[in-house]
Amino acid sequence: MDYTIKIGGEAGQGIQTIGDSLAKVFSRFGYYVFTHQEYESRIRGGHNFYQIRFSDSPVTASKSVIDILVCLDNESIKAHKKELTLYGTAIYDSKLTKESIDDNRFLNIPLLEMAERFGKNKIMANTVAIGAVLGMLDFPQEVFLNILQENLGKKGGEVVKLNKDSFVAGYEFAKKECLQCAFTITPSGKPKMLMGVNESIGIGAITSGCKFYSAYPMTPSTGIMLFLASKAEEFEIIVEQAEDEIAAINMAIGASFAGMRSMTGTSGGGFALMVEGLSLAAMTETPIVIALAQRPGPATGLPTKTEQADLLFAIHAGHGEFPRVIFAPGSPDQAFYLTNKAFDISQKYQIPAFILTDQYLSDSQWTIDEIDLTKYKHTQYRIRGEKLESIKDYKRHLFTENGISFFGIPGTSTRLIITDSDEHDEEGHITEDPDIRVKMVNKRLHKKWPLIKREMGLPYFYGDSDADIVIVGWGSTYGVIKDSIDILSRNKKIAMMHFSELYPLPDSEDYMNILKKAKKTIGVENNARGQFARLIKTETGFEFDSIINRYDGRPFYSDLLARSINDIIG
Amino acid sequence: MISLADYQGKMPAWCPGCGNYSILRAFKEALIELYIAPHEFTIVSGIGQAGKFPHYLRCNTFNGLHGRTLPVATGIRLANNKMLVIAVAGDGDCYGEGGNHLIHAIRRNIGVKLFVHNNQIYGLTKGQASPTSMEGMFTKNQPFGVLSGQLNPVTLAVALDCSFVARGFAGDINHLKGIMKEAINHKGFALLDILQPCVTFNKVNTYDWYRQRVYPIEGEYNPEDRLSAFKKSLEWGDRIPIGVIYINRRQTFEERIPFLKDRPLIDHELFTDNWSESIKKVLDEFF
Numbered sequence A: 001m002d003y004t005i006k007i008g009g010e011a012g013q014g015i016q017t018i019g020d021s022l023a024k025v026f027s028r029f030g031y032y033v034f035t036h037q038e039y040e041s042r043i044r045g046g047h048n049f050y051q052i053r054f055s056d057s058p059v060t061a062s063k064s065v066i067d068i069l070v071c072l073d074n075e076s077i078k079a080h081k082k083e084l085t086l087y088g089t090a091i092y093d094s095k096l097t098k099e100s101i102d103d104n105r106f107l108n109i110p111l112l113e114m115a116e117r118f119g120k121n122k123i124m125a126n127t128v129a130i131g132a133v134l135g136m137l138d139f140p141q142e143v144f145l146n147i148l149q150e151n152l153g154k155k156g157g158e159v160v161k162l163n164k165d166s167f168v169a170g171y172e173f174a175k176k177e178c179l180q181c182a183f184t185i186t187p188s189g190k191p192k193m194l195m196g197v198n199e200s201i202g203i204g205a206i207t208s209g210c211k212f213y214s215a216y217p218m219t220p221s222t223g224i225m226l227f228l229a230s231k232a233e234e235f236e237i238i239v240e241q242a243e244d245e246i247a248a249i250n251m252a253i254g255a256s257f258a259g260m261r262s263m264t265g266t267s268g269g270g271f272a273l274m275v276e277g278l279s280l281a282a283m284t285e286t287p288i289v290i291a292l293a294q295r296p297g298p299a300t301g302l303p304t305k306t307e308q309a310d311l312l313f314a315i316h317a318g319h320g321e322f323p324r325v326i327f328a329p330g331s332p333d334q335a336f337y338l339t340n341k342a343f344d345i346s347q348k349y350q351i352p353a354f355i356l357t358d359q360y361l362s363d364s365q366w367t368i369d370e371i372d373l374t375k376y377k378h379t380q381y382r383i384r385g386e387k388l389e390s391i392k393d394y395k396r397h398l399f400t401e402n403g404i405s406f407f408g409i410p411g412t413s414t415r416l417i418i419t420d421s422d423e424h425d426e427e428g429h430i431t432e433d434p435d436i437r438v439k440m441v442n443k444r445l446h447k448k449w450p451l452i453k454r455e456m457g458l459p460y461f462y463g464d465s466d467a468d469i470v471i472v473g474w475g476s477t478y479g480v481i482k483d484s485i486d487i488l489s490r491n492k493k494i495a496m497m498h499f500s501e502l503y504p505l506p507d508s509e510d511y512m513n514i515l516k517k518a519k520k521t522i523g524v525e526n527n528a529r530g531q532f533a534r535l536i537k538t539e540t541g542f543e544f545d546s547i548i549n550r551y552d553g554r555p556f557y558s559d560l561l562a563r564s565i566n567d568i569i570g
Numbered sequence B: 001m002i003s004l005a006d007y008q009g010k011m012p013a014w015c016p017g018c019g020n021y022s023i024l025r026a027f028k029e030a031l032i033e034l035y036i037a038p039h040e041f042t043i044v045s046g047i048g049q050a051g052k053f054p055h056y057l058r059c060n061t062f063n064g065l066h067g068r069t070l071p072v073a074t075g076i077r078l079a080n081n082k083m084l085v086i087a088v089a090g091d092g093d094c095y096g097e098g099g100n101h102l103i104h105a106i107r108r109n110i111g112v113k114l115f116v117h118n119n120q121i122y123g124l125t126k127g128q129a130s131p132t133s134m135e136g137m138f139t140k141n142q143p144f145g146v147l148s149g150q151l152n153p154v155t156l157a158v159a160l161d162c163s164f165v166a167r168g169f170a171g172d173i174n175h176l177k178g179i180m181k182e183a184i185n186h187k188g189f190a191l192l193d194i195l196q197p198c199v200t201f202n203k204v205n206t207y208d209w210y211r212q213r214v215y216p217i218e219g220e221y222n223p224e225d226r227l228s229a230f231k232k233s234l235e236w237g238d239r240i241p242i243g244v245i246y247i248n249r250r251q252t253f254e255e256r257i258p259f260l261k262d263r264p265l266i267d268h269e270l271f272t273d274n275w276s277e278s279i280k281k282v283l284d285e286f287f
Helices: A015-029 A074-083 A111-119 A122-137 A141-155 A157-177 A197-207 A222-230 A245-257 A268-283 A311-316 A332-349 A385-389 A434-455 A475-488 A510-517 A531-540 A558-569 B019-033 B050-056 B069-079 B091-097 B099-108 B153-159 B173-185 B207-211 B226-233 B275-284
Strands: A002-011 A032-038 A045-055 A066-071 A084-092 A106-108 A193-196 A210-215 A238-241 A261-266 A288-294 A325-327 A352-358 A365-368 A418-420 A460-463 A469-474 A494-499 A501-503 A520-525 A546-549 B041-045 B060-063 B084-090 B112-118 B164-169 B190-195 B214-216 B240-247
Touching: A002 A015, A002 A074, A002 A122, A015 A032, A015 A045, A015 A122, A015 A141, A015 A193, A045 A074, A066 A074, A066 A122, A074 A084, A084 A122, A111 A122, A111 A157, A122 A141, A122 A157, A141 A157, A193 A197, A197 A210, A197 A222, A197 A288, A197 A332, A197 A352, A197 B275, A210 A222, A210 A245, A210 B069, A222 A238, A238 B069, A245 A261, A245 A268, A245 A288, A245 B069, A245 B099, A261 A268, A261 A332, A268 A288, A268 A311, A268 A352, A288 A332, A311 A325, A311 A352, A311 A501, A311 A531, A325 A332, A332 A352, A332 A365, A332 A434, A352 A475, A460 A475, A469 A475, A469 A510, A469 A531, A469 A558, A475 A494, A475 A520, A475 A558, A494 A510, A501 A531, A520 A531, A520 A558, A546 A558, B019 B050, B019 B112, B019 B173, B019 B190, B041 B050, B041 B069, B050 B060, B050 B084, B050 B112, B069 B084, B069 B091, B069 B099, B069 B112, B084 B091, B091 B099, B091 B112, B099 B112, B099 B153, B112 B173, B153 B164, B153 B190, B153 B226, B153 B240, B164 B173, B173 B190, B173 B240, B226 B240
Parallel strands: A002 A066, A066 A084, A084 A106, A210 A238, A210 A261, A261 A288, A288 A352, A325 A352, A418 B060, A469 A494, A469 A520, A520 A546, B041 B060, B041 B084, B084 B112, B112 B190, B164 B190, B214 B240
Antiparallel strands: A002 A045, A032 A045, A032 A365, A193 A365, A325 A501, A460 A494, B164 B240
16 A cells, blocks of 8 residues: 545645645554645745655655645646546545536545535635545544544634534545545554654754754744744753844854854755854854755745755855764654764764755655664763863863863853964964964864764665665655665665765775675766765765756655666666 | 952053053953952954954953854853853944844843944954944045944944943043943843044044043933933034943843743753653654
8 A cells, every 4th residue: 555645735725734634644543654745935825735645664755646636726736637646536626726627537525615514614624625535545534533632622622523524524525426436545553753854853952952043044944943942941942033044153153152052054045144153163163063954046046945955065165174074864763863963973073063954855754663762872072160170271272182172161160261263272362373273273173084084874775785786865865765776676686875974974995895896876866966976076086877866946756766767777 | 359460361462552452451440340250251252453352351252253243142141141241342343244133132132241342443454444434534445435324333222222322432441440340230231332542543533532522421311211312322523422321121031031040051951860751752742
């Protein structure tokens, strides 16, 4: 069993409500779920959709074909009719679409009329639609009804009843009228978590002891701030909406200097404004974690669409030479783990650490069985109080063997914590001395760099261990490449190599040997130039045989990607 | 006992006769009179001659970027609201490059004290106009004279309902020390604009120029009356008032954050004993 449902309509029609509810129903029932969304940069109107794939075996990406299409407007019919499978079914309300469709795969359901009759309000059309979809699937009603009770129980019996009546009306109507519906619902497993990457970054940050998050709202990173704000009181985190991204990063640096684990988040344009602050964090050796959720540029670009085009920007951003680490998770559970690692490494080496995502990943949800909390690290590297006081002749930027100097928390002892954005001496005071300059660069960069490289985890290898063909990806393409490997491995010796710990590249020959041994290597990137391929070439001299790029602002779909790979390997 | 020796820092690299020396002197005396030890406060400074200020003292120091003193100071103050945080910037730094941050720091009423060394010129870059340079003043970079209007930071701050607004003069150390102490004791955001002659590059606003004009606010003036404060702030020309111009006692940003009431953020446990349990509860919301 592997079905895809797509809900299309204008912004403001409740697509998200329908999609979120259905996805929750399936994950609660114990299915594996993957959802993704596309929307336009507007509050009302336009064409948006929400796509849900659910299965009794793991799913990690969207397919390009749909089994059930919910059309809340005429545009949805036009745009997505061709994606419907031969046995697929679409529902629409001719009152909303303003026309009737003469196609036996299309079922006209009076969503609005039923909403007014059973729910006493047009807005209940969403609940009718949820009922209709589950009715078409002949799916057990109580899963949704339980969630309804949990979510709306507080609002009183009448609200629950109106929703329930609307739901049942849609359910019964579709079950009775959808003559060609022949979906098979298989037994399910244990209930699963349904989570997006912005939320798992948020949880990862809380778990890592993040106490300060300052940012300026920017799609698609805003979800991280919203999640942390929702937990601010419970976990005592300061979440501050700064006046601009420059303030955001500088505030986070200030809070970090003063002793708190701090983070900021943004997208490409906002990060462009933060770049000077990034350099400041590096010069003052102040730890900071930056979530960079990519979207297509240049400039405002396609503000609500997806792209992986800021990798080289993140690597090279900032004037001067300094170390940084870049992680690019491919799924919510990787994001949780890597956010924790970003905090740990940034604290340990007193450097900036990035978590690179994109719109596709930020607006996707995955099912997760569990998150292993024993894997996270929470070493406290900062020193304070008596321990700080006991260091005679404390110097913030003391020259040491490994380049790392004790970072005291100011105000907790009589030791003074001094730092400067100018080049500085060990104490932290401004200097232009050439010898100190060279020693400081060596401390910040050359001494730390080899140690940082050793911290980087190896790429994830999936598929035939003796593969002829290796598909290489990074970040958000994890799920879609994995899915296409499953499709292609039936008759090919093929494997995936996925990098989520990107920069510096892991310090190992093993993965390079696999690439060199393969008959064909293909890079897959959601950008125009193959930025990761360029990174590999620059760092190792190795060049992929081919690169599959997509840069129309849309994500890869696993069946289409499998076809593209097939076209290359023949 | 805290004495001047406790604050002995590096040898200043300012020009002889620079107004910064008097500001430094007034500041050290204010600290001594308030019994504030070097480790009990942090100075965040920017870039410009004023930016070097904390190096010529002894204290916790974050000498950051040009224009960005206030966001860094805000971050420090939020992480540790028991720490006295003073931002030191010049007129170019704070009124030019960092103008937006000034507006929003005032709105937040964050408990940071901002001392602006306002010499009405760019010193470090050798004599270009600043936002507070007088209209028509000639510099190498303003061949037709300064074309833009002169920014009045005091009026701006009163208009934004800044909770403490004052003006000092580097030529009157005792008076300056007094308002520095008032600013430090004020619980919300404080702007102290300090008129400071630049002996090398500003040939208009000299010691004499200021001395002929500045007068201390005395008598029946009520700084809590916003309208009269606004009127007072507009005085510039033949007579320039120095002293506390406006005070309001609205709640500070920190006071509005419930969990900062008892102890500063840095004294909160990073990982409590039941940490995993709390995280598990959050994860359960996703089932």
